[in-house]
Amino acid sequence: MSNRPDPAIVLPSEDPADRAQRLLRACVHCGFCNATCPTYILTGDEREGPRGRLYLMKDLLAGTADDAPLEPLSHCLSCRSCETTCPAGVRYSEILDVVRERTQSARSRAQRALDRMVAIALRARGLLVVIARGARSLRRFAPKTFKQRVLPCTEGLAWPAARHGRRIGLLIGCVQPALRPDLDVKAAIVLDHLGVSALAVGPSCCGALPYHLHAHDEGRSAARATLALAAAGDWEGLTSTASGCTAFLKDYERLFQDTEVAAGARALAATVSDIAAWIDVSHLAKLPRSQRRLIAWHAPCSLQHALKGAGRVEQILLALGHTLVTITDDALCCGSAGPYSLRHPRLAAALGRRKWRALTGAHPDMVVTANIGCQQHLARHGDRPVHHWLDLVYDALTNRDTTDPG
Ligand code: SF4
Ligand code: SF4
Incomplete structure (x- = not known):
């Protein structure tokens, strides 16, 4: 031994x-x-x-x-x-x-300055919201290659009232609500259809972005604020529509292991799971299959490697009647990796091109993923749409078609 x-x-x-x-x-x-x-x-x-x-x-x-x-x-x-x-x-x-x-x-001084600039830009949430909104308003008139880079957003959705006994906390993060303000609402509507009420937590940064920009103290202090906010909630579990944020929430146990909030962080982390865990696949399988798509599924690293959640979203997409293409190199990162694509654009672009070739070799109708960073990073390739899997579940449950056909 x-x-x-x-x-x-x-x-x-x-x-x-x-x-x-x-x-x-x-x-x-x-x-x-x-x-x-x-x-x-x-x-x-x-x-x-x-x-x-x-x-x-x-x-x-x-x-x-x-x-x-x-x-x-x-x-x-x-x-x-x-x-x-x-x-x-x-x-x-x-x-x-x-x-x-x-x-x-x-x-190096240059790297520290760059990290600082990226952190400031990402913290200017108001500015990000304005830029993203402006880009979306121009989307309709833009050529296809530009159009696909601006993530589509479904307007006019309303957060459902909390009417179910089963409740979860849904973290409203920082970058995602700017780029996809409809996605958290869609998630709340999906869960409402499935008998679970989602209660909004935030907006509050989970801390992942500053932490991965080497601003460890800043990341910890953002995480501490989110921990305080989430710990006060009355629900069964905490999740988010961005697998990167969910993975970082799960890591709070480790982040705060030697601190006075260790017990609270451990208790909270134990309730954190990927949002796909809250989706009743058997219910989806009973829905009429009005839209069948050929889908290339990109599992974000945060989902498959950090949360060890491979397989669940695939089951959901198959239950909806879609067909999944086989992807080579499916364990490899697309190059987004939070702020990485801003810190190392050349490497990120090379990884993105490689991943795009692997995803689109079988000519799928669309690429589907689970994290806002991957969605935005992959969408730059511009020749077909990139969606979040929740878009497809929302469409199936509400009998709508909000996905962009490209
Ligand atoms: S070399 Fe890599 S795979 Fe082998 S033990 Fe070390 S970390 Fe693990
Ligand atoms: S880039 Fe390589 S070394 Fe770094 S986490 Fe990914 S697999 Fe590990």
Whole structure:
């Protein structure tokens, strides 16, 4: 029997760096993870894969690589595909978070300035709302390639009154309500049809965006505000229509593990699940199948790798009578990864092109996903529409057709 402690155990008052070093010892350097790492596949460079990054992080934590270039860590998408692949259960993202926070100040001045600018732009929610609204108003007159880049929005929807005994909290985040102001309402209407009342939580940033821009304190303080807001709610569970936000809410347990709000964060995180878990598939299967589409389903990394929620949305789409095309490289990130596409546009665009080719090779009617970042990032390709799966469930339950035929 091995004397090695279970890496998943959080030791009381353990320094984060000590914990990261302990987690690192689980790695047996087999390199299996490289095969599903988007940046390794793109570059073929060992330093740009998880195994190389783990070596680098080990040296950084040991203080033997103080002058090493940090680009490989910056290029990592935090997609966690390597965690899904790793046979040894290495908790890569936990190690990365610790090392990124410790090396914050060692980043280049240009990178820090860029992160600052992106954070300010994303925080200017009012401005984002105005720009997105303006783009939508021009959408109708625009050529098709531009049109598809501006996400369509169904106007005139009203949030249903809370009339059911079963209730869930639905986080209204920051970027999504600007780009798709109809989606949370559609989700509430869908759940209402299925006997669950959704209560709006927010608008409140879950903290993921600043956290992934290396503004760890800012991310934690946004998360703390959302935690306080959500902890006061009276419902069975908390969810969101953006799988990226849901995954970060689930991570509150880890984010606050050594703080005075640890118990509250743990209790809240235990109620968090992807919104697809609230959809009664058997009910959908009984609906008339008026629209049958050929769909390319893109599972966001936050859904398949962080929330381990692969398969559920596919069941929902099949229950609605749609056909799913087979996707090669379905575990790979599309390059959106929260603010990544703004921080590393060249890498993000290359990954996006690769993913688009994989998604559209079989000429589907549309691409469907579960996260606003992926939806917007993929829509830039412009030759066919990209929707959220909830758009299709909403259409089926209300007998409408709000999806854009392209
Ligand atoms: S992280 Fe896992 S898959 Fe990758 S080298 Fe280490 S043990 Fe192997
Ligand atoms: S998180 Fe994604 S990009 Fe980063 S090392 Fe793992 S697989 Fe590669």
